[in-house]
Amino acid sequence: MPLVTTTEMFKKAYDGGYAIGAFNVNNMEIVQGITEAASELNSPVILQVSAGARKYAKHVYLMKLVEAAIADTAGIPIALHLDHGGDFEICKACIDGGFSSVMIDGSSKSFEENIALTKQVVEYAHAHGVVVEGELGKLAGIEDAVNVKAEDASYTNPAEVEEFVTRTGVDSLAIAIGTSHGAYKFKPGQKPQLRFDILEEVSRRLPGFPIVLHGASSVPQDLVKVINECGGAMPNAIGIPEEMLRQAAGMAVCKINIDSDIRVAMTAAIRKHMLENPSHFDPRQYLTPARAAVKSMVAHKISDVLGSAGKA
Ligand code: G3H
Ligand code: 13P
Ligand code: ZN
Secondary structure: OOOOOOHHHHHHHHHHOOOEEEEEOOOHHHHHHHHHHHHHOOOOEEEEEOHHHHHHHOHHHHHHHHHHHHHHHOOOOEEEEEEEEOOHHHHHHHHHOOOOEEEEOOOOOOHHHHHHHHHHHHHHHHHOOOEEEEEEOEOEEEOOOOEEOHHHOEOOOHHHHHHHHHHHOOOEEEEOOOOEEOOEOOOOOOOOOOOHHHHHHHHHHOOOOOEEEOOOOOOOHHHHHHHHHOOOOOOOOEOOOHHHHHHHHOOOEEEEEEOHHHHHHHHHHHHHHHHHOOOOOOHHHHHHHHHHHHHHHHHHHHHHHHOOOOOO
């Protein structure tokens, strides 16, 4: 099966009360770990590429890795998505370069500027058979290309969503309900909370419309412990409780973005391997457990959190 858009997978996910995992890819081991897990569990999956990933690995290498994964996994629906496209040019490059979905992230702009930019991307994307994710509201957190201080973050205003979706023509909408990017989502002692009331109000105003949750890693504490015990330093790394993600997946959320948990899984595996095998210097020796850690993390998400196993 060639790359697919997210249209069909979101419709089934919305109706079925589950969500599709959107996992960030940066290299071969990550692509293989994710797609092997999705394939074995017969789950649809979204592979997403950030501007930082395109800079690190180059567009053509990522494209070829995904093509290879499609050939190797025969049959499950796979979408290739641009994560946090910052301007029209990067969206156009990914549309022209074979992606089936792009995100235009105009969340740092004014409402009117966000609408104008998103509409421009939607017109180009739809003319090329590609779907578009927009964003309203600002998530906190730090990644290569996304850096929003907690005080600058703001929840999505449900009163704006109908106008945004109608005027832009977007196919899905990312909203801010208290998740954030990276591995430090809450302060120690702080009770993790998401604004499910906002999600409910958004879905009431946009019936049947797929909602996207960014910043949805759970930062498993057993893996943080391994990292910290094997020479790492990730004090107070805290994520979103999985129970909250299950709840969101049962509501209008059809796409759940996970990157940090893959990073944590790989780092824990590599640090443990290096500590236990100080003489190893062949990258295959430590990238083999790293790839296996990605696969088991993604399998866990699909089976126990997203509910997308068997839905391919
Ligand atoms: O939300 C951002 C993703 O986790 C990608 O992160 O920009 O460091 O590749 P990155
Ligand atoms: P995490 O940092 O929580 O994995 O979020 C990833 C993300 O939202 C990618 O767009
Ligand atoms: Zn994101």
